[in-house]
Amino acid sequence: MSIEIDHVNKRFGDFTAIDNVSLTFNDGELTALLGPSGSGKTTLLRVIAGLEQPDNGRIRFHGEDATDLHVSKRSVGFVFQHYALFKHMSVFENVAYGLRVKPRGQRPDKAVIRDKVMTLLSLVQLDWTAHRYPHQLSGGQRQRIALARALAVEPKVLLLDEPFGALDAKVRAELRRWLRRLHDDIHVTSVFVTHDQEEALEVSDRVVVMNQGRVEQDGAPERIYDYPANPFVYRFLGNVNLFHARIHNGVARIGDVALEAPEFAGYRDAPGEAYVRPHDIEVFADRHHSGALHARIELVSRVGPTVRLELRTDESAHVVHAELSRHRFQELGLVQGGEAWIRPAHSRVFLPDTELAAG
């Protein structure tokens, strides 16, 4: 079932949580709502669920207006960051809850409930915990139970609010791959909120980047990563180097380096900012490459298979971060304290944004 968000606004006192957002989540898609805290992503998820009422705007499920529909009638599955399992009920009772509270006419009989709960528990690989209580399980297990509980009522939409936020790094990585596989099996329209860009890029079909209650960019994960729409998205999705440049006739210059910036063809000697990811910085040991910046290697740190360099160019006051494979690093024969030449292989140029420059 598709979800349509139509010009939704939500304020809490003076704070604008959602600022005129319109979005459509397609049927069967797994979408990540990505943003820093306070960006409105959780509020948007709660508005979809019906746990918050929007100030204005409409929410439609499969074309039907659901804005004034009560939470309990929306058939959404909601997974909370802190699991929100019923403490006083066993795992079995937790998962069965949604089926047991159905009105008498729609309630399946006991044997059916039992089969369904056990099927779901084996789906999340926790059928052996049926008679345990939530406090006897680990965080990762609790979250899987919470997911099974949400799926028991066969929701048309699955909403997950920072589902792995409270878990440690390893369990988190495992669970998100598991969620991806689960989604490939059951194909229910899903939206999950996260502030972890890696999680969003790895798990989802589509990423919606939010900031200050607005949508900054919306698209496929690779596209968002490779072509960020603005400096905010660039910065939010991983590390980035910023170079001050001059834009002239569609070319941005940083010292001797010329970068193509065709979108600024009409500009004459304007200030610009070039954003370059650390792994998009090419590093050379000698200067025979034309159009490279001379720099000194200040720090070399080896992190697993990659080597991270901190370099300082002659022009720039701040440090440039570069990343290359250990193999390439050894090939170049670079040493800490030595010289190097660098060139951005892939960059995007933006006009300086006063608001962002201040932050």
Next chain:
Amino acid sequence: MSSSITAVPAEAVRSARWRRATEEPVWLKRSLIGLALAFLGLFLVLPLLVVLYSAFSQGLHAWAMAVTEPDALAAIRLTLLVVAIAVPANLVFGVATAWAVAKFEFRGKSVLISIIDMPFAISPVVVGLIFVVMFGSQGWLGPWLSAHDLKVLYAVPGIVIVVVFGTLPFIARELIPLMQQQGKEEEEASLTLGASGWKTFWYVTLPNIKWGLIYGVILCNARAMGEFGAVAVVSGRIRGETNTLPLHIEVLYNEYQFTAAFAVSSLLTGLALITIVIKSLVEWHDERRARRAAH
């Protein structure tokens, strides 16, 4: 250096010093405990024994006579009736208030929280007088009440009202911190799973606050039985009609019927003791649950 060899004595020295530094001398410990026990004995246990001794000082027969005398029976009935109305009334009020304070944001929330405490702050006699002013024949509602032939003052409704007022904070006070700490995620989860508001309350909220609620009811119940000052003002102290147990005891005492007074007192004390036992059981059960949940 051979750190593994020196580590053991160093650890032992440190722990010995630690013990000496934080523990009090034995004589101080013993005298503090002794003082506390002596105080409790003098002011709690001794009076209790005096009550029981005096109640049975003229034999079991005299005790039974005093307790089954018509006025005493009327007082017992009235007290139980008042408790049977006041406690459920406060149960509903307490749960509703705690729910509102813990689960919703609204204007005047802090004012509401302070007002709940008011019955603890005001002297019971003043509470009684407030209601006399409101419901008395010269009072604000007096003429309207007498025009409709309704009796509040010097009758059961008046007693119930002051007892409800006096015991108002017990259940709400007990539940507010508990419900605030539990948040509303479980309720939200229940709603998204398709449960109605009522089912959510019944299956999720109530089980979570059960023990706090029982504890609040017990305290409320104890106070409702023993309430004296406010009841004395509004009841009119009509023997066999509007005297609750504490008032009946006072009447007996003022008439120099000491044995009877203490006999009825022993009843009230017995009820209080039962309440304390139930309260301890609830606390014990609660602690065990908390310990189990912590694992």
